Amino acid sequence: MIQAFIKNNYEIVDFNEKADIYIINTCTVTNMSDRKSRQILRQAKKTNKNSIVVAVGCYVQVAKEEVEKIPEIDLILGTNEKIDIVKHVQDFINEKKNIKIDNVMDNKTYGDFGSVTYTEKTRAVIKVQDGCDRFCTYCVIPYARGRVRSRKPENIIEEIKTISKNGIKEVVITGIHVASYGKDFSFKYELIDLLEEINKIDGIKRIRLGSLEPLLITNEFVSRLVKLEKICHHFHLSLQSGCTSTLKRMNRRYTIEQFESIVNILRQSYEDVILTTDIIVGFPDETDEEFDLTYNFLKKIKFYKMHIFKYSPRKGTVAANMKNQISGNVKEERSKKLLELSDINENEFLDNYIGKDVEVLFEEKDGDYYKGHTQNYIMVKVKYDDNLENQIRNVKVIGKENLSLIAEISNHNN
Numbered sequence: 001m002i003q004a005f006i007k008n009n010y011e012i013v014d015f016n017e018k019a020d021i022y023i024i025n026t027c028t029v030t031n032m033s034d035r036k037s038r039q040i041l042r043q044a045k046k047t048n049k050n051s052i053v054v055a056v057g058c059y060v061q062v063a064k065e066e067v068e069k070i071p072e073i074d075l076i077l078g079t080n081e082k083i084d085i086v087k088h089v090q091d092f093i094n095e096k097k098n099i100k101i102d103n104v105m106d107n108k109t110y111g112d113f114g115s116v117t118y119t120e121k122t123r124a125v126i127k128v129q130d131g132c133d134r135f136c137t138y139c140v141i142p143y144a145r146g147r148v149r150s151r152k153p154e155n156i157i158e159e160i161k162t163i164s165k166n167g168i169k170e171v172v173i174t175g176i177h178v179a180s181y182g183k184d185f186s187f188k189y190e191l192i193d194l195l196e197e198i199n200k201i202d203g204i205k206r207i208r209l210g211s212l213e214p215l216l217i218t219n220e221f222v223s224r225l226v227k228l229e230k231i232c233h234h235f236h237l238s239l240q241s242g243c244t245s246t247l248k249r250m251n252r253r254y255t256i257e258q259f260e261s262i263v264n265i266l267r268q269s270y271e272d273v274i275l276t277t278d279i280i281v282g283f284p285d286e287t288d289e290e291f292d293l294t295y296n297f298l299k300k301i302k303f304y305k306m307h308i309f310k311y312s313p314r315k316g317t318v319a320a321n322m323k324n325q326i327s328g329n330v331k332e333e334r335s336k337k338l339l340e341l342s343d344i345n346e347n348e349f350l351d352n353y354i355g356k357d358v359e360v361l362f363e364e365k366d367g368d369y370y371k372g373h374t375q376n377y378i379m380v381k382v383k384y385d386d387n388l389e390n391q392i393r394n395v396k397v398i399g400k401e402n403l404s405l406i407a408e409i410s411n412h413n414n
C-alpha cells in the first residue's frame with residue numbers, strides 16, 4: 001500500500017509524524033492485535049485531528065460493527081479493498097464515500113499490487129498467495145482473508161528479477177498458507193515448481209521459506225528441494241501442540257508421529273538444518289496430562305526457537321465456543337515453562353557453533369557491531385570498521401551474547 005501511494009505521488013512520513021492521511025492496516029490474529037489496532041486508530045487522530053483516518057484489513061473485515069463504533073475513523077475498508085486503496089481514499093476526499101467491506105469469501109483471484117514488494121536493505125519479502133482453506137478451529141484468518149488465491153508465477157519471477165537487479169540478495173517466500181500455493185490454478189503448478197524457477201534467478205543468493213504447514217514436507221518435496229542450492233536450511237513448521245488429541249480438536253491434520261517423521265526427513269536431508277515452531281498453550285480442554293505430552297514432545301524434538309502463544313478465543317471460530325476454556329493463570333504457567341525450554345534449547349544450539357566458521361549476509365550496523373544472519377537464520381554480530389552492509393562474508397564464531405553469536409571475519413574471505 002505504501003508503494004501504491006508513492007506511485008501516485010503521495011509523500012510517506014513516519015507514523016508518529018503529523019500526516020494528512022493515516023492508513024492503518026489492522027490485524028486480528030489475537031485479541032491483543034484487535035486491541036492494538038483500536039489503539040493505533042485512535043492515536044492517529046490524536047496526532048492530527050484534521051487528518052483522514054483509514055481503517056483497512058483483517059480486524060475491519062471480521063469486526064465491522066466494533067470498528068464502526070470508533071468515532072476517530074473516517075473511512076472503513078475490508079481486506080479486498082487494499083488493492084484499490086489509493087482510489088478509495090481519493091473517492092473519499094472527493095465524494096465522502098465511506099465503508100466498503102465485500103464478502104472476502106467471494107474473492108477468487110489474487111489481488112496483485114504488481115512490483116511493489118516490501119524490501120529491507122538485503123532482503124525482500126515476497127508474498128506468493130493469500131487466503132487459507134484449512135479452518136483450524138482456533139483461527140480467524142480464513143474469515144479475514146478468504147479462500148486460497150495464488151499469485152501468477154510469471155509475476156513473481158519478474159518481480160524477483162527486478163529486485164535482484166537492485167542488489168537484493170535474499171528473498172523470503174511468504175503467504176497465509178504457502179503450502180497451498182497453486183492449488184487454485186487450472187494447471188498443475190505447485191510451490192516446488194515456483195522455488196525451482198526462483199532458484200535460477202541470477203543475483204539471488206538465498207531463498208528463505210516463511211512459516212510452513214508441516215504436511216508440505218514429504219520425501220518427494222524434499223528430494224526436489226535439496227537440489228536447490230539457494231534454499232536456506234531454516235524451516236518454520238507450525239506444530240501448535242505436541243499432543244495428538246489436542247491437535248485433533250484444533251483441526252490440525254497430523255499426529256505427533258507424523259510430525260516427528262517430517263522432522264526426520266529434514267534432519268536427514270540437511271545436516272545444519274534449524275527448525276523453529278509456534279505453539280499454542282491453553283487450548284480449550286487442554287488437561288495437565290495433554291500439556292505434559294506437549295512438553296515432552298518438544299523436549300524430544302528440540303526446536304531451535306519456539307514462539308509460544310497463549311490461546312485467545314477468536315469470535316466466530318469453532319474453538320471459541322468449546323467447553324472448558326482454560327484460565328489465564330494456567331496459560332501463563334504453561335507458557336512460562338515452554339519459554340524456559342525454548343531458551344535452554346537456543347543456548348545449547350548456539351554453544352555448539354562456538355569455534356565454527358559460518359557464512360553471514362550482513363544487514364546493518366547495530367551499535368558497535370554489524371549484524372546479519374547465517375543462511376539457517378542465526379543472528380551473528382561482528383565488530384568491523386569497514387562497511388559490511390549487504391555483503392556475504394565468512395566469519396569465525398568466537399562467543400555468544402544475548403542469544404546472538406559473536407564472530408570475527410575469517411582470514412580466508414575473498
Ligand code: SF4
Nearest residue numbers: 132134135136139141
Ligand atoms: S492453516 Fe494457518 S492460516 Fe489456515 S486456518 Fe490454520 S492456522 Fe489459520
